[in-house]
Amino acid sequence: MSDTLSFKGRVVIVTGAGGGLGKVYALEFAKRGAKVVVNDLGGTLGGAGSDSKAADVVVEQIKREYNGEAVANYDSVNGANAANIVKTAVDAFGRVDVLVNNAGILRDASFAKMDAQQFASVVDVHLNGAYKLTKAAWPYMRDQKFGRIINTASPAGLFGNFGQANYAAAKMGLVGLAETLAKEGYKYNILVNSIAPLARSRMTENVLPPHILKELGPEKIAPLVLYLTHESTKVTNSIFELAAGYYGQTRWERSAGQIFNPNEKSFTPESILNKWDSITDFKDKPFNKVEHPSQLADYNTLTAKAKQLPQENDQGKIKISSLGGKVVIITGAGGGLGKSHAQWFARYGAKVVVNDIKDPDSVVAELNKQFGANTAVADKHNIVTEAPKIVSTAMAKFNRVDILVNNAGILRDKSFLKMTDDDWFSVLQVHLFATFAMCKAVWPIFLEQGSGFIINTTSTSGIYGNFGQANYAAAKASILGFSKTLAIEGGKKGIRVNVIAPHAETAMTKTIFGEKELSNHFDPAYVSPLVVLLASEELQKKNRRGGVNGQLYEVGGGWCGQTRWQRGPGYVSRSPNIQPELLRDNWSKVVNFTKGKMINPSSTEQSSMAILQAVQKAEMENATGQSSNPGTGAENVKGGFNFNYRDCILYNLGLGATSKELKYVYEKDPDFQVLPTFAVIPSMNSVPSLAMDDLVDDFNYAMLLHGEQYFKLNVSKLPTSGQLKTVAKPLQVLDKSGKAAVIVGGMTTVNAKTGKTLVYNEGTFFVRGAHVPKGKEMKGEGRARFATENFKAPQDKSPDFVFEYTTSEDLAALYRLSGDYNPLHIDPSVAKAVKFPKPILHGLCFLGISAKALYEHYGPYEELKVRFTNVVIPGDKLRVKGWKQANGVVIFQTIDVDRNVVVLDSAAIRLQNVTRSKL
Ligand SMILES: CCCCCCC[C@@H](O)CC(=O)SCCNC(=O)CCNC(=O)[C@H](O)C(C)(C)COP(=O)(O)OP(=O)(O)OC[C@H]1O[C@@H](n2cnc3c(N)ncnc32)[C@H](O)[C@@H]1OP(=O)(O)O
Structure with a gap:
């Protein structure tokens, strides 16, 4: 659908509209043709003081930028003149259609220190204020048989929050009020909903990278408020949690x-x-069912x-x-x-x-x-x-x-x-x-x-x-x-x-x-x-x-x-410019409660973390789900992967290939080829379908590290173009002493046209801070033998091959274009948020560099397995050591020379034409 949601002819009251959320609502309503009453006392967040400018500035902006109609009102929502706010709308515009109860103050204190005044003042502004305003608007809405009301709740109200006994009470009170008004208003076409936006807090500040923190602003909240208050909406008596492009309904169970x-x-x-x-x-029980x-x-x-x-x-x-x-x-x-x-x-x-x-x-x-x-x-x-x-x-x-x-x-x-x-x-x-x-x-x-x-x-x-x-x-x-x-x-x-x-x-x-x-x-x-x-x-x-x-x-x-x-899982958009129409068109996802995908948050922290993880997951899906080279017009479906020579050259360059190595960088070279580790690239699109966040508790994408990688090639040489498809499934899920979870996915990549298997990958993901719920462990049956082998580098024997390579400081910036857009490798703020001094190099990049050297020295191989044992910072020097075994297996190890740590261990390749039984 593409019809624009218009508010032409509608009269909207937004309380607390001098700044923050309320201001953005007011502007967005006006932009879409509404006549707006911009109510703001002009007070500070603490609730003190009065300054009429805030509302005036917004009214001016509406007139100037949208040629819109707006009036300012400075009455307090909980004061004796609260009804005057509604009167202002009726006097100026003749009616009132939409009421957004948004005004609020904070008086945080631990319950032990909270006095009656602190408690009452917060309840007064939020709950009594909403009551008074709604009470004044209600007769108009009833008479005209049209009304849309939004009560602004908060996760603190739904789940409680430390230091906010007053705020949590007031915010949850608003939910109870909205539920009742929705029931009473329904036959008069008065629809009432509550929103619980996640705000910036010390908690979010600690766990979120700044670029997502920035998105906790009002721009991502307003689209839902507009959709829920539009004349076309049928939604009522519902509660929504939202932040940073996440929108999900919360219901009772x-x-x-x-x-x-x-x-x-x-x-x-x-x-x-x-x-x-x-x-x-x-x-469910024989005598009763679980209900919502x-x-x-x-x-x-x-x-x-x-x-x-x-x-x-x-x-x-x-x-x-x-x-x-x-x-x-x-x-x-x-x-x-x-x-x-x-x-x-x-x-x-x-x-x-x-x-x-x-x-x-x-x-x-x-x-x-x-x-x-x-x-x-x-x-x-x-x-x-x-x-x-x-x-x-x-x-x-x-x-x-x-x-x-x-x-x-x-x-x-x-x-x-x-x-x-x-x-x-x-x-x-x-x-x-x-x-x-x-x-x-x-x-x-x-x-x-x-x-x-x-x-x-x-x-x-x-x-x-x-x-x-x-x-x-x-x-x-x-x-x-x-x-x-x-x-x-x-x-x-x-x-x-x-x-x-x-x-x-x-x-x-x-x-x-x-x-x-x-x-x-x-x-x-x-x-x-x-x-x-x-x-x-x-x-x-x-x-x-x-x-x-x-x-x-x-x-x-x-x-x-x-x-x-x-x-439910909710709907996430990573679009920088979310419009109400996007929510309307994806509404079934916002209110989706698909079995097995639901969560039952029991605290503000749990709820917020789940939202932020959904946002980060969407970001990761964007990151790993993009075609490696959008310029080729590659199909961007999950698990689908179209590629051509440009993707191959870009990949080879990302592993340090130079213009002297024409077979890697010039498509017309008779020996033009892509390096064998490209075998992992098509499988990356399928990683999101492992649904790692469903397999373990406390999953956080930013905390995920690539732990191990294995692949087996079914062809002697990889093609340099084609249409591939990968199917992924979880093989192993282990808890590591409550400190981390290890998830292994098996990914089979086939030629999309012939269905023939090209390569089989096993990727191990080490998720710090995640836990495996009881009974959800998977033992890893069916895993490839080579993948689970512990290849010990023979410390008593000198390697028969040593190769050194200094990575460029810009290597991660180049390598990511091969399809792993994880911000951990490019964005200093994301790296810092998860305790790395700088963006780290992709595991598959330093693996690829090592494997390139081995390939050139020992020749083509059929299987490869590594464990990533330490991170590499772009710019570091790598040393690769190889020990060829009698059975055609080459055990290798890669060391970060600058930091003197082993970065690839328990690593080996099995050279082509060597039978498994000799292992
Ligand atoms: C195919 C598509 C791919 C798409 C990828 C998309 C994501 C990418 O963008 C992400 C990246 O590329 S991240 C960069 C590459 N990875 C790394 O740099 C990780 C380096 N490794 C480490 O830092 C540590 O080994 C670390 C942190 C992993 C573990 O260190 P410690 O916490 O010190 O662990 P330790 O005490 O040694 O061991 C605890 C238990 O965990 C097992 N284990 C250790 N390292 C592992 C690893 N790398 N992989 C799997 N399991 C591992 C240990 O065996 C131990 O198990 P147990 O308790 O049962 O003995």
Whole structure:
């Protein structure tokens, strides 16, 4: 498709458009004909100060450069005049079609140091600001039955991020808000999506070469924003991660989970622990499938199935005994879920602070009667304003706190159109701000004792959004981003933070679910055992890799499952000038969730690394997938390779051939030929199809080194032109003590016309920092024998051949034109990023130089194998030594003379016409 996406006649509001992302959006919209309200307070990134120039400059630029229409607005998105931003659009242009909620500030601090003001101010600008703006624009969009809204989230919101409890909460809150608005807006043609762009950070700065770092800028984000807000888009209720030309959808993935017979006697923490692996294994089950949902599980069906199970749930072998004497604070514990949690904790020997603003006393009386006089204490303090006093109650009575369960909540359900500011703010206060305040109050105690458990309560509305619950969904979603951040910060200090999304019948939920739907199947007692388990040491021991921390579980009615993020491989473009049309035309790739290609990032770092690797992979594919000589018009398909005399001459020159060696550099010479190591070149196009990033974990192209190379020629002399095709498959995948992974690919190159095999290669790739997941090792069956031979250079015997050659400093620049465009060999910044002082020489180049000398001395050979044992810097002098064996095998070694290291070892050629049996 080539239709240009026009915004002619559309009115767009971009908040925070004085600079950065917002400015580029505003300019791009204007370029395509939109009338733009450029909103910017003019503040700095820290949120202070006000300067009206930023917005004016952008408006001027739109008028000057695009002859466009734009007005500036300087109101704060979260201030009393926020609605004035929408009014500005309506006054100036008569309508509002697109709203990009982009404005934001940062107030990073570790949770231990973050004060309430720092927390509130960030939530205020991002989340409350988006709420206010959207609220003001919503009636216009509804009336005109058209609207497009973008909420700017962040990987920090999706996955949590160290030092950003405030930002993560706000950003994830925006996702919950967007999901709800998407549901409510759909029938009015109001489409709402969230984007989570990866920003520059210390982390990206450390791992990325500068030329990719530069691409983390707004130019690569704007195309998606424009596509998602165009009138032709049908996309809604989706989340996208993007950076540097990568675009991928992120969605929820819910495990099939586990069902238990729901009865208070045998649905216990032990029974859940016993089935923990099944809850978290993300495999389909006979009673339920793994889902990628946008709403809560089908609890009625699951519960019906659960009830058919035998009454007695298997209690397993592990008894939960770690809660004896532990002190737990439970908010909102006067009734419903909180009361049930309190009873279950007491049953496991814990001391309970029953907090409830209304009536904690009757629960306390019950507990003390049933479990002993000093089991529980009542606390009536307000969780929003008096959190420290609740902790004081615990300290005064029990002199410690071990567990905090944030459970209290309220509902103020209303359609977004009718929602009042009071509905919005009061729900946010009780859920988000109280959770913040309570965590803050216990945090120093947990830090000091080096242990603590927090169980926060979200809701399926927070995970998936829910009609009529914009306030509740935003608040509950923000608890997810907040909790994940606390889990990251607390994890190192022995503090575990997990989140539950309960499905239970309580006074609160009665307002949402009908009496018939609940009909006593969803007793809070079918939620509490999970909460107790999440606060137990026994569960932590179950998971040796850092315990159970930062996770989300849905639970109710006898079913329990885990929910996490999932992302497909996404779409990557290395084009310097990505346009929205490119995304439209490749949309199926952006939202592709092909089986086996998905990842489940669990941290900002993991998610970002995967994105950056996808970008680097695309770069490598460009690098190795290009024809060696685009001038020949060679077909640029994966594994395909067309070549002619020019490619041969270029290759020979790259191995040091000179104009005196006419047979290598002049196509009309009667003996014109390409050197035998050219045998590896056609196979390079096929390397990407090995999909190395799927074979190992933590794969990073920049960390890949060529480790070994083997080939066997099926012809006595290589042709100097032709059309070839190579098929590659992985043969061996090994973990090297957790420090590196070694991947061996076998590549068969055939004549594309006749199908006859020309050469067989085995390439070994040494990937520093990569790991082989359990069960994914491949032993290397079927590998060529010569390839796996360890040829020892005979140190006690002088070589029968010695050759010296000083490489030129420009050699890598020349050699790369034969098809290996890996920036590691040309770009000083890339080399530096992976800890080399300078760009290094291609392994196949110094191999080729060595093999050229051997070829000229010993004659043609049939097989070759080398191990690359050290890097060579262009300009270094090489010394090649050869030892001919009686069986026609020549063992050789190449030394970097300047650095006095062996660079090719365990190396040999088998001369032509020598039979294998003699080896
Ligand atoms: C066909 C198409 C090709 C397309 C290619 C595209 C990519 C190219 O652009 C990339 C390049 O050209 S890179 C340049 C060429 N390669 C090099 O310069 C690498 C030089 N080698 C080294 O630096 C080290 O040997 C190094 C870093 C590799 C290993 O050193 P150490 O970490 O010190 O390893 P060590 O402790 O000695 O051994 C650990 C285990 O790993 C095995 N091993 C060592 N070197 C290996 C190598 N080169 N290849 C394969 N395996 C190797 C060891 O046997 C050891 O295994 P184990 O623990 O089982 O004993």
